[in-house]
Structures are given as structure tokens and as C-alpha cells.
Amino acid sequence: MTKFRKSLFAAFLGCLVFTPACLPTMLAQEPTANSADAKLPLKAVLVLTPEFCSTVFKQGSIWTTGRDTFEVGKIACIEMEPTLKSAYEDLTVASTPPTSGNAQVVLIPKFANAYATKSVFAFSNRELDVFLEWTIKDASGKTVWLQTVRGSSKHHMGNGFTHGRNVKLIERDAVKNVVIQSSEKMEESPELRNLVSIQASPVK
Secondary structure, eight states: OOHHHHHHHHHHHHHHHTHHHHSOHHHHSOOOOOGGGSOEEEEEEEEOOHHHHTOOEEEEETTTTEEEEEOHHHHHHHHHHHHHTTTEEEEEEESSOOSSSSOSEEEEEEEEEEEEOOOSSTTSEEEEEEEEEEEEEETTSOEEEEEEEEEEEEEEOOOTTTHHHHHHHHHHHHHHHHHHHHHHHHHHOHHHHHHHHHHHSOOO
16 A cells, blocks of 8 residues: 555544544534524513403304304413513513513503404315504613514314304414414514613613
8 A cells, every 4th residue: 555545544544533623613513592593681571451351353243154253362361471481581461561660671462453264164264364463662661662463373164063163273273373473573573682782781
């Protein structure tokens, strides 16, 4: 074996023993978490008023297509706190907007609308869209984030025996979806991320 081939063989063996040293630097480094994927380091108060929790949308007519009642507020007041806790470092719930305290942001939800499609066949799918309007204010009361989020779900129309159960399923899943969508949009919000930066900056 020539001296050149011996050198190549030795280098190959070295790579087998010390593999990390032979890999590109970028592969050897562990991936860092994207700052947009982290929780918002803010103390938040989620305002769930009795009026919001009792929000109901009615659609249809008992004399023609049938009347559906979607109890979106009741479901939202169950789902919101555990879901939004994944977006904020510190989150508490209040039944009225706080007038004092150390909250950095106040989250105020309001259902704007809900609409479900209709079908004449029991096993045909129908869809429900719900629209949730968010107003987020900072400690001074200034609105820093105002957005309407849409959530949706799809279930069978159902027959005379199963229709009521399907209404419960479609309203539950639509509200769950709009709450999840809201949490994700808040985490990604440049306005809320910017608020974190402003509050973290030292006062000069």
C-alpha cells in the first residue's frame, strides 16, 4: 500500500472513531428553540364575564328547517383557561376587567357570530364557523391587540334521534378550534412580542 493510500485509510479510521469532528458544524450543534414558539413572558388576566359565558347563537326555525341552539359561551369558559395557559407564562381568570393589580395584559373575548350549514341528509356533513373577537389591553388600558379569530368544525347532520348529539359535537369542536387558533395567534403576534421587549427594556 502506498504512503498516500495509507494516509487516506488512516483519515477514514479517524472519522469512524471521532465522528462528530468530521460532521459539519451546523449538524453538530443542537437546534435552538424559536423565540416565537416560547410562551409569552407576561402576566395575563383572562376576563370571562357571566354574559360571555352565557353567549348563545340560535339558527333556523322550528316551523321549517328546525331550530339549533349553539351554547358557545359555556364551552369557551371551560376550554379557554387551560388552552391559553400554554401561551402565557402567568395567566389568571377574572369575571370582570381588573381595575388595579400587576397584570401586564388583559384579555377580553367576545363572540361576534356563529353560522352552521344545513343539509337534508342525516349522514351529510355540516359545518359550523364561530367568530371570536379579542381585545387585549396593556397595563395602562391601551389596546395592543385587536383581532377576530375563526374556528370551525364538521359533523353529520344527524336524524331525528341523533341530531341533538351532533349539534353538541359540532359546537364543542368549533369552540375548541377557535380557542386553539386564538392561542397560536397570540403566541405569534408581533404586537405582543414587541410588548414583551418594551417592558423588558430598562428605563433610561
